[in-house]
Amino acid sequence: MLARHGQAAITDSGVHGRAVVDKVLAGAAIVEAVHPVAAAALRRRLHPVVFGARQAVFTEGEPGDRLYIIKSGKVKIGRRFPGGRQHLLTILGPSDMFGELSVFDPGPRTSSATTITKVRAVWMDRDGLRAWIADRPEIGEQLLQMLARRLRRTTDTLVDHSGTDVPGRVARQLLVLAHRFGAGEGDTLRVTHDLTQEEIAQLAGAGREATHRALHDFANRGWIRLETNAVVILHPDRLAQPRRTHRPPT
Template sequence: MDENIVRSSPLFAALDEDGKQAVLASMKQEDYHRSAIIFREGDPGDRLFIIGSGKVKVGHASGDGPREPPGRARPGRDAGRAVTVRSAPRNATATVVAESTLYSLTQQDLYRVLAQRPEVARHLLASLARRLRKTNESLADLVFADVPGRVAKNVLDLAQRFGRQTDDGVMVAHGLTQEELAQLVGASRETVNKALADFASRGWIRLEARAVLISDVERLRRRAR
């Protein structure tokens, strides 16, 4: 099991080495293939998951609302991206986008860590606050921002998560289908594709299969405002 998963996770960053080893000993490593379902809407929220490697998308199994963008582990912040434990049933479905390794911690083990290490609870609250702020920002965008602006903002957000600098620009291998990208933006696929095509015609981006090459980050950033 990769010890760096606990060391690099913001949720457990405040633990000393003994505490991190205790958490690691309680974790279970699981490997998932592409398209595997980690959990479904309505399943018990009895485990916390941390993404070790790969990509996982978390969203509603049906409906026209926006999906949460896929999470992918990277050193530091994103290595600690977690689906938190709740007593209530899951309100979303987690699906593997690419071959992934996840580390899970049961509700009982997490509560034991929280009882023994109060500093972890502070990090957990901070993580939940960031998620709430992100949700509020997304709702505000749906109300006040036009579709091209939302498309630009989401492409930049995906670039921050998955972007890789190349000689031609920032390559964003997001792995989303056109329908999933439209759900992420909160608009129809046709409208989102029209906005992307407009950005491409202006030379800001280049569209590829489940990927975008951003040629002009600054112009895209201005359009996202």
């Protein structure tokens, strides 16, 4: 059973100190182009927390007033559609922020956030963010730009799902994961995603069996190598080819 923030999360006091938080903030979109004094003020408003692997941070439909910035680990953001089918919107890692919409809109959460691995994070509530923005009005514009970029990515994903076949969508998600979590190994790229095939299917907006066939077709072609919780991309240029080349042989 998934435990939630108020139940099983523990604070991270003193384990990863100010230097770690500063490093995380330096890469977070919320402080891009923000004066160091404003970043320091933000740091003072943040509270550390630790979540275990596969733990619910918050659930779609429940009230919320906190945003989170990841220090380490991975979090999946998803929505449940009518009929119970789960769709994953994105996978987040260090320096990524989530839950910020509830800070601006007091309505119920529009998505669920669940850890994939153990996660260290920091959080700030609605009052803390508003006080920070009141002290530094330019931060409001920064947040609007960040939300606009996120909306653009969501629109791109919707277009991709409506106009691309399953192998093409799976290939695109592998490249997205590689951009976010990939590490070079000679001429190859190792992507430690920590996802199940079901979760990869949810990211691609596809069924598990169709996703399984696409992944193994890519492996048989020599484009990727499948490993537990990871994929090694041998030919990223092949994955990036037009969707017609991804279709498995009949």
